[in-house]
Amino acid sequence: MFDWLTSLLFPVENPSIGQSLITIMLAIGTGVFLGRLKFGKITFGISAVMFTGLFLGHLGYRIEESILDFIRDFGLILFVYGIGIQVGPSFFSSFKSEGLKFNILAVSTVFLSGIITFILYLTTGLSIENMVGIMSGSVTNTPGLGAAKNTIAELKDSFPGRTFDDPAIGYAITYPLGVFGIIGSIILVKVLLKIETVKEMRLFRMSKINCENPLIPRKMRVTNEAYLGKSIEDLQKEFGEGIIVSRIKRSGQKEVVAPMLETKLSLRDVLMLEGKEEDLSNFIQKVGRLSSDSFIESDSEIVDKKIYVTNPKAVHKKLSQLDLYNTYDLKITRVFRAGREILPRPSLELYYGDVLKVIGKEDAINEAGKIIGNQEKKLVEPDFLSLFGGLFLGIVLGSIPIAIPSLPVPLKLGFAAGPLIVALLISRYGGIKFIHSYINNGAIHFMKDLGIALFFAAVGVHAGDGFYDNFIAFNGWTFLLYGSAITLIPLFTMVIVGRFFLKINFLQLAGIMSGAYTDPAALSFSTNYLDSDIPIQSYAQIYPLVTIARIVTASMLVLLFA
Template sequence: MLDWLRTLLLPAENPNITQSIVVIMLAVGTGIFFGRLKLGKITFGVSAVMFTGLILGHFGYRIETHILDFIRDFGLILFVYGIGLQVGPSFFSSFRNEGLKFNILAVSTVLLGGLITALLFHFTGLKIEDLVGIMSGSVTNTPGLGAAKNTIEELQHTFPGRPFNDPTIGYAITYPLGVFGIIGVVILSKILLKINPEAEMRRFRMAKINRELPLVHMKMRVTNPEFFGKSIFQATKDFGRPIVISRLKHSGSAAVQSPTADMLMRDRDVLMLVGLENDLKDFIAIVGRPSTDQFIESDEDIHSRNIFVTKASAIHKTLAELDLYNTYDLKVTRVFRAGREILPRPSLELFYGDKLRVIGAKDAIAEVEKIIGNSEKKLLEPDFLSLFGGLLLGVILGSIPIVIPNLPVPLKLGFAAGPLIVALLISRFGGISFIHSYINNGAIYFMKDFGICMFFAAVGIHAGDGFYENFVKYNGWMWLLYGSAITFIPLILMVIIGRFILKINYLQLAGIMSGSYTDPAALSFSTNYLDSDIPVQSYAQVYPLVTIFRIFVASLLILLLT
């Protein structure tokens, strides 16, 4: 009576579409469940889907071949595109601070891992496809494995009679080593270096205070006679540092106004300033003194409100082009973008999803909303035209053949690097034509985690088919030894160079270690073990460039050494 249920849930050698979908759901569902369980301070998160897929594959569960290929590739595309959109803004801005140093260290680790892989190829006699799989698993790099498989498919089309090994086998054998290897290095380095997380946190905060100051607002009263009768424009120009005078109240009056650039300052005027704290303190010391006037904050005459950029009439327009002040008597005091707070300037280009802090009359704000949009509901709705337009551009970029002399086939960025690069560029420039960079955080997290779950399920189930036999056949213990060299040698050198030569804060260094090996499980462990979210920031700073280099290294090793 329940034969239909047994057919649906039990392993099948040649599954149909329904059975394949059930297997994928089983792998993802059980993987997410076990990924939430804690082993001490370690949680594997979505990485556990890989392990449950291996187990299901080992016990005979299969996915129809064409469905498996689609799920694997489409999942990878969604994952890397989501990562690019998520970390793109902080990735580019970080290069103005310590990001360049972090990325040089991380990319050097990638290149060293590739060099070790090439040396193992020359001294062990293993095929390069197997070693690239071992390398990708040892550094838990999923896009690198995807790029390797794409490159092998290209070679198979060019040389149809030539046999190629599946790098997924080496990846599956060494993946656990990569996860636990990074965690082990984090634990041992903390103990050996006698790291005090609280002291490291204090060091980090002091460094950030000196490097990235937030925007603040202050009140002041004009008391310096040299500035009586001087225009707002001239006073800020002579000061020479970027500040915004958002409100002005004349002495003896309760009326608050948003001053024009040509408005003249009077004795005992009260000003509301916006800018960096030290800049504002210096300006106040020159022009007057701090004020405690409460009327300047009154919303009776002018109002403060946040407006979201959601209409095409404002997207990719500069603040000077919109000219909100002269047209609507409205002043923009701050711009919020991708978690960053930006001091507005006339040349600042607005992106879809930007949040503007404006002050002015209530009627004027209502008029400006008609131009800028301010539709929070629209921001919550996924823009599928932008999403799939960006994915299409990524696939096209990844499919462009790059002819390099002496290589057997043209090099392609593939489904991993193409969408990642497009997402980074879109997030950097706010979009391309109708394709916008803004996707709300919930949608990005869903797309990223859904994609990697699909990829892990497909790869795990495929690799689980004959996993034990392959482990015995290929002498899996030796492969784990080779993988250990790729995992630990670059990591140990990274800790030594990063800590003692580059003087990197250990909390940031833990994030760089996880980011260099693109390992979310190690990142999750680091944040819990060190009781800090700082590793997440440095992880995001190095992840994009590391991913691109791992993709290129995996592809080039196969093309050069096949």
């Protein structure tokens, strides 16, 4: 009576579409559940799907081949595209500060892993496909494995008579080693170097006092007679555009207005300023003194509001082109983009999803909102035209053959690097025509987690097919030995160079260690273990370039030596 249910839920050698989908759901569902369990301070998160997939594959569960290829590649595409959109803005801006140093250190670690892999390939007799699988698992890099498998598929098409080993076997054997190796290294380094988390936190904050300070408001009263009669434009020329005068109240009056560039200062005027603390302190010290005047904040006609950029006609327009001050008597004090605060300079180009903080009369703000869009609900709804347009461009870019002399087949960026690069560029430049960079945080997290879960389920179930036999046949203990060299040698080299030569704060270094190995489980552990979110910042700064470096390294090793 329940034969249909038995055949649906229990493993079969040649599964139907329904049986394949059940296997995928079992792998993801049980993996997500196990990933939430805590082992001390360690949680595996979504990476536990890999282990449940391996176990199900070992028990005999299978996924129909065409479905397996689709969900593996589509999951990888969703994951890397979501990463690119999420970290793109901070990735590019970080190069103005510590990002360049961090990325050089992390990418050098990637290439050192590749060199060690190549040396082991020459000395052990293992195929390069197996060595690349071992490398990808040892550094917990999923896109690298995806790139290697795509490259092998290209080689199979060009050389149909050749057989190639499956890198997923080495990946599956060494992946747990990679996870625990990075976590163990963070613990060991902290103990050996006698790191005090509180002290590192204090040193980090001191180093950031004059760097990347947030924008803050200040009230001041004009008392220096040398500045009387000078206009706001004169002040900007002297102090720079980093100081925004959002409101002004004349001495002895209660009326508060948004000043024009030609507005001139009088004795005892009260100004509301916006800018960085250091810039404001310097300005106030020279022009006057701090004020406790409350009227400048309580004027009933002048209000602060946010306007959301959702009208396509306003996207990619410069603030000077919108000219909100002369048109609506509004003053823009800040622009919020992807979690960052930006000074509203006239040359600033608006992106879809930007949030403008404006000051002025409520009726004028409402009128300006009609021009800019101000439809917050639009930002909650998923824009599938933009999303799939970006994915389309990423797949096209990843499929472009790049002919390189001496390589057996043209090099392709593949489904990992192509969408990642497109997402980074879209997030950097705000989009292309109808394809924009804004995706709300909830949608990005959903896309990333769904994508990596699909990929882990497909790879895990496939690698689990004969996993024990493969472990015995390939002598899995030697795979683990080679993997430990690929995991630990570059990791400790990074720590020595980063800590003793580059003088990097350990909280940031922990994030670089996790990011260089693209390991979210290690990142989650380090934030809990060190009781700090600082590792997340350095992780995000290096993740995109490291991912591209891992993809290129894995692809080139296969192309050159397979």
